Amino acid sequence: MSQVDSSSAKKSTELTLIDKLSRLSYQQTLKLLGSDGPKLLRAGDSWDFRIEEDVYLNEDLFRLKFPLAPGETESPPVVTISLMDPSNGRLRWNCTVCESLCEHVGAAFSFILDEKMTLGLAAPPPERVPVESLSEQELIERAIEERRERARTERMIVKSAEPEQPWTDYAVSNTISGKTYRVAVRGREPGDSYCSCPDFRTNTLGTCKHILHVLAKLKRRFTETELKRPYHRRTIGVHVQYRDQATLRLLLPERLDPEASEVLGKLRDRDIEDVPDLLKRIQNLERRGRTINIYPDAEEFIQRRLLQDRIARRVAEIRRQPESHPLRRELLKAELLPYQLDGIAFAAGAGRAVLADDMGLGKTIQAIGVSELLVREAGISKVLVICPASVKSQWRNEIRRFCDRDCQLIAGSIASRGAQYANNCFFTVCNYEQVLRDILSIERVNWDLIILDEGQRIKNWEAKTSRVIKGLRSRFALVLSGTPLENRLDELYSVVQFIDDRRLGPAFRFYNHHRVVDEKGKVLGYKNLAELREKLQPVLLRRTRQSVSQQLPPRTNEIIRITPTQEQIDLHHSHMRLVNRITRKKFLTEMDLLRLQKHLLMCRMSANSTFLVDKKAPGYSSKLEELDDLFDRLFSEENRKVLLFSEWTTMLDLIEPLLKKRGLSFVRLDGSVPQKLRQGLVHEFQGNPGCRLFLTTNAGSTGLNLQAAN
Template sequence: MMRSKRGNTKSAIKPNREPKLSRSHAPADLSPVDWQRGLRRQFGREQAFGLENLTSEPFFSEFRVSNPASKSSYRVAIRGMGPGGNFCSCPDYATSELGTCKHIEFTLAKLEKKRGAKAAFARGYQPAFSELYLRNDGRRRLHFRAGTDSPAALREAAAALFDADHDGMLPDDRLGKLESFMAMASKSGHEFRAYDDALDFIAGRRDAERRAARLNELFPLGAADPEVGKHLTVPLYPYQAEGALFAVRAGRSLIGDDMGLGKTIQAIAAAEILARHFGVTKVLVICPTSLKYQWQSEILRFSGRKGENAARVINGGRAQRQNDYRLDDFCKITNYEKLKPDLDLIADWAPDLVIVDEAQRVKNWNTIAARALKRIDSPYAIVLSGTPLENKLEELISIVQFVDQHRLGPTWKLLHEHQVKDEGGRVTGYTGLEKIGQTLAPIMIRRRKSEVLKQLPHRLDQNLLVPMTEMQMLHHQENADVVAKIVQRWRRTRFLSDKDQRRLTCALQNMRMSCNSTYLLDQETDHGVKADELAALFDDLFAEPKAKAVVFSQWTRTHDIVIRRLEARGLGYVSFHGGVPSDKRPALVERFRHDPACRVFLSTDAGSTGLNLQHASTLVNMDLPWNPAVLEQRIARIHRMGQTRPVRVINFVAAATVENSSR
């Protein structure tokens, strides 16, 4: 009995604890907002963060919360117990729309244990100074709180500008009057605090208004204004001029046009407009490694800028990259893999505009490269993606977060509203996506080929420069040395033996083959970039259900490495070459024409004449023939009578090789 009584007494005085919340399933009795706030309260109170009070105020003060594990710290301002009024400089607070975060909840938990906390919080936040601050509990809004020492004139002006019924909120239509009020407050002799996040919000709104007004002055006719095209060395199609002006007007934007509509030239045009009229002097292009030299080539070609300072490819080891970032360049071009190690160099260089190409290639936006990308700060940004939404809504959310972290709201809220789940909690689909499209309209422009068909050229040829791997360059250089020796001998003697002629032809052939892959030389290794670039191109192209493509290469071994990529993606194909018996060839052509699952026609020059392949409107040359007439014969397979769509011809050219020098 004694033990039972003692046990009952002990349980009776045990403090009540909040039930443990699941991170994956919301309790039935909690709204999604309360569940998310509860998770942050639960997680924050479990942490062993450091806490430093930055002022002499014991409770309603500013604090530094530090995480010893990540070696990061954030500024926390406490104004009360409830959500919304407090502030934290962490990304979660900025985007969650919950008005709280784990750092705020950790700080509140520590303050609650201090003597006098209950009375202080019951009395409320009553500072002597006045403050302009930003609340983010569902929507970002400016608020003003008058201090206890606030002069009567300042209180009167505040009453006319801010809405007292909504905790001193500034209505959107009164933002234009805020500047004069802040000037008055600063001159009043009374302490007036305007916090950084509030000032950034005001500056962003003002910049957008001024930029729009300036664009209306510069281009009163919009995309039809001939002045837009004068910013490049080549004319823009109307939809391209529209895209460039859209990107400049938005400041930070996503161009999601279909593949082949010229997203690159739109971004370059926007960069030139920003450079000439809005003070942009530093542009950072982030793209896949294989596209860096292509970007350099097109910037020089379209912008008309000259010299190595116009567009510099960032390469080499840390020391070389460090030196490159110190140089006074208009544009620097880097790849995703170098973002994390070079964040400090990029921050010191401080780009005005960041262009992110092929954003859809970052499949997992929780990778090191993706997290590093989101840490790059710049006033302007342009993201390019032919397929901004491929499979998961989360991919689009993360891309948009780089452009405008507040546009779509918090991820938890968006997924709650748009995901469709079965009874087991598995995501089975999405709903209400048209609402997301409307939300993105101010920052995202997307045109499909069918929408701008009349503006497109009948045929568009494009050389895509791709880099060589170290092993490719080794093979290429070995054979180049053979060629150089034979040429020197010919210059000296003006004679080549049959043996030398055969060796010369073989070495040149090997140089060309090495540009595709080392597999063409040893049939074992597969060091090369072209096949992977082709696969990435197909990922974009075949997002359109009926799209088909013809791929030419002089060598069937190129077919072998391409087929591996096609089969890995489950794409149907036919392979047409000289080894296919004549009676089997018509069936291959018929399958490509009529089988919806057959997306790719692989061909050697055996198929460069006599075939009608107008079912495709994209032709890719993995390697270019020496004879221009043979090249035109290839292109004529799809660019011929009966073709109802614009034709796109893509030539893969290995940079700094016999292919590039021969063009």
């Protein structure tokens, strides 16, 4: 057993274990574990933990059970981490097998750091000065200073292509992550140089920690005179220039020979809009044996532009009159509503898009339609759907219902999962947790289209899963989100980053421009939203139920399947065991039958909330959590009226606080309401626009007419 203090911005005494673990960084953990830290943390790679079965976490205790190796029969190690004493905020840990600090504890910390999002632990890191109070210039300086700091402190290995001169190409490797980036250093000012890292592509600063690291080394290695000599370009290149917008540009030597000058001269120092024209000119020169260096990001830019142009023409044709377009009947096995075909065309045309329609408008069918349309227009053949585990089989059902493409759900051991991703199946459906585990197999596949269902789940940018998901590459992408993102700017930012990592600019500038904060950095509200909406218009489509109400059928059914919590499952199992014991008997007495009914009832109740069975507060219920989420979405819609049935009045008791915390007005009708008062409640719901919800038990509702609900 051991103990260490770790620092934090909030006073230690106020922190729960969950707060503490949320704030735990890699560096702090290294400090906690002492000199063997890196080795101990790497031990985490030796085990594959199942979140549902092996992990327990509450406000005071984290417990991780290690799986038994095959053939082992002794009890497996269990590591617990808790707060030593709430008043001093120190972490303490224990391993049931080892005496001193061991690799099990290391693995437990490594697991916590990796799975913060899944464990519900992630919180954004504390900020030194709220970015919202800085000017544009201060922002840029601060952002560059942060990168300079990392360039100073992180260890990197630099290899020069021509060591005798400063302005040349470098390979820069990070000694911790092992990643290597290509850096072309052409001068000391931001914007002079290029790096292939993701930060450089998106930060609009014209520099990154790799470039700054190389520049610092050059300053020690070369004299001031040597560094003052400007770079003389000798070759012709095409690159993307990252200013406010990414634009395609030529890199030309100062003196261009007559041949090249005739073909490319007039494009010097200009943003290139006409991509087909540029390609013709490049081909022209290459046919004469000239070499033109197209940087990887420029190549990607060109490809995307060409395909977009072609699809854009097709999409414009569909969107002119979706209601009478033949694709409504031909695209899928079911007839599409006009707004659905329009949404499909929009998403396919945008290439990478967010579809944030109100619930129940058919986002899944539109996603399947996008896949079909892209088969026809862009020849795609591999689609990855990433969704919550609970809706995987629902996706397969819908795919079978609406089209004839084959579909697989990822399952099984690591090795067999790897083979599944790589096979020829058109639709591959996996859940968010699998992405992190299987990332190497997933990255090896050339996905044409990636669909994120419930895309707002990638909101937390600190967690590893969200980083991994944002790093996934595909030509096309579609995010389905059930939450109106305008109310949640951080979710919106994350989602759009996946779609187009440059559209909203770097995070520091985005928050500065759209968040209103007080002097302590607390968010008070949002601003410049009209401008934001305009910026998002090309990639985000959101239709409300009201805006398409005339196209909608009178009623649609949607079944949402919800995975119970471990506590609910345990409770359910304990009663099922008793049920099994009774049903195995040869003869059932009256008492047996009564008991059987009782235990079956308990099973059904535990599926709603453990509180219904054991009356122990707070009770565990994934249904209530989902309902809480659902309320967010439903009541953000104007004029939404909801009718909610539950068999149990206790369940209604548990639901009421969810409504009260939102200040929603509702009526409740259960068996305890006298007959003569019932009609009044119905009138209230039917007639008062402010009354949003009708809560009732099955028994209470018979014979009542509640058409106001929608």
